[in-house]
Amino acid sequence: MVRADWEAQFVEYFAARAQPLRRLAYSLCGDWHTAEDLVQLAFVRLYRRWPSIRGETVDAYARQVVVNAFLSHRRARRRESLMADLPERAVGSDPADGLAVRRALAELAPRQRAAVVLRYLEDLPVAEVAALLGISEGTVKSQTSRAIQSMRGALQGAALANEE
Amino acid sequence: MQEADVQEALKAYVTDGEPAMGLTADGVLKAGRRSRRARRLAGVAGAGLAAVLAGVAAVGVWGGSPDGPEYMAADPCPVPPGARPAGVIAGDQPLSPNLVAWATTSVTCYLNAEVPRLLPTATYAQVPGAQAGPLMGFNLGGQPPWGNRVDALALIRDAKGVGDLTVNVGVVDESVAAQAEAECRGDTVAKCTVMSGPKGSTVLLGTEPDGTPAGEPKNWVVRVYRGHSEIYVQVSNTDRQEKDGAAPVATRPEPVLSADQAVQLALSPELYLFP
Known part of the structure; x- marks a missing residue:
């Protein structure tokens, strides 16, 4: 060609x-x-x-x-910092929900974050996520399950705070 | 909150307030072309084969950046090549497109895993004029010998300097092994050693003549003949660049892989593509 x-x-x-x-x-x-x-x-x-x-x-x-x-x-990166993961809010910045998602993702270890994003944002099957990250399917399931628990807590907390 | 809620939250997160794309196709094309340093030298790997056996290093010319090539870590292989597809494997016929695709993926995947394992601290750059990036298999197309083999080239840099690696896997008639062995035994220019490999394979190792001074350009050339496969591995201690119009000079003390490592690489079952 x-x-x-x-x-x-x-x-x-x-x-x-x-x-x-x-x-x-x-x-x-x-x-x-x-x-x-x-x-x-x-x-x-x-x-x-x-x-x-x-x-x-x-x-x-x-x-x-x-x-x-x-x-x-x-x-x-020499130093992991939760606040360093949160860039300055730009003009027309994130709604409160977006900030909650950002915080929830930032609290995940990088590889765990990648597993969640590949599984739930990219909608990839477990096998493909496992192949892409070089881990077992069982590890993908346990990592994403734990991550979802953690994110659920953070997102529900933000939702409650918004209602107050 | 269910998984579907998390999914929805993630999708909203990446689309709400999403800024306009700063990247353009034009910009990415320019960056890609710069990265390839595309001045194409036809048949560079084939010229390298005969030239190296005659003791003359193959040369290339930088295309693009005055800073030289860009060295990077090896790239991963996202999807393994899978089983070999059906197709004619014969020394006088080009490979089918399916076999070419499978073979280039096989070579790419294996080299991007194995060479970093052999050289854990090395980085890789595209050889000027090569059709593909470092350690990436490609096929030059057309009739044999170009049409039924896969090549992969790389400049390799580590703490000791820069060297180069060429791997090609081609289809040959089974009679070629005996002819190559005879030529090796009769070679009076380079030093060529005939060895027996596993499962009846023929292994020919070409090195510099005994007494080659330290600091001189050196090449190890390995050819393995097994089934219909000719597996060729060549490593040097040069960056393949002409210096003041003359042949390349040594840019590290010894070739980037040892002769034993080059032999073991050539004997890898993963490179035995054409039984």
């Missing part, structure tokens, strides 16, 4: 998937600028491999680059 042809395919894929991937990245890192950096990284890597990637695996590959880049970025 000549380069013009596969670049056209690549651009079509970008148009379809850049926004959903950015949402995935945002749900992991909580910051839109960082999310765009993660997505750009994913697309640059996709570009390099495009001629040899099979159509049915490109989504899985793109997600994996985003998730791995997020997890590597987290490991490189």
Whole structure:
């Protein structure tokens, strides 16, 4: 396939998937600028491999680059801080519910957060989440179950606070 | 609150107040092209095979950035290649598209797992002119020999410097092994050693002549013949770049893998793609 042809395919894929991937990245890192950096990284890597990637695996590959880049970025940070995960509120900032979700996600360990987001935002089956994170299906189920308990508490707490 | 509520909350979280996309297709294309450093040299891996056996290093030319290539960690393999699809495997016929796709994925997945295991602190960059990124399998298409093999190349950097790795797995007739062995035994330029491999495979190891001074460019070239597979692994201690119009110079003391490691890599069952 000549380069013009596969670049056209690549651009079509970008148009379809850049926004959903950015949402995935945002749900992991909580910051839109960082999310765009993660997505750009994913697309640059996709570009390099495009001629040899099979159509049915490109989504899985793109997600994996985003998730791995997020997890590597987290490991490189010298100090985990809950407040550091919460960027300054932008103009037209999050409604209270959004802040509650952000806090609930920030309280999860990075890999647990990734499991929850892949399972419930990306709606991936347990087996695919397990393959993507390199863990067993049992671990996906237990991690997401614990995470849901934790998030439920945080979100219900926020809902109660809003009612007062 | 049920799981569905959490799902709904997450979806609202990523869409409420979502800013406009800053990335554009154009911007990503430019970044991708810069990353590939796309000045294509046709048949670079094939030229490397004959050239290295003759004791001359294959050379490349930087495309793009004056800072040189961009080194990164190896990339994961998201989906394993699965079972080999049906298709003709013959030295005089190109591989089918399904076999090419399976073979390139197989090589990519295996190298991105195994090479980092051998070199835990290394990073990887695309070889200038190569059709794909580091350790990524690709097929040049067309008729044999290009059409029925998969190549993967990488520049590899660690604390000792930069070297390069070329792997290719191709389809050959079973008679080629005996011919290659005879050529190896008769090689008077490089040093070529014939070894017996597992399950009747033929292993040929090419190294520099005895007495090659330290600090000189060096290559180890391994060829394994098994079934219809020719598995070729070449490692050097150069970055494949011409220096002042002359052949590449050593950019590390020894090739990036030892001769034993190169042999073991070539003998990997995961690279035995064409029985």
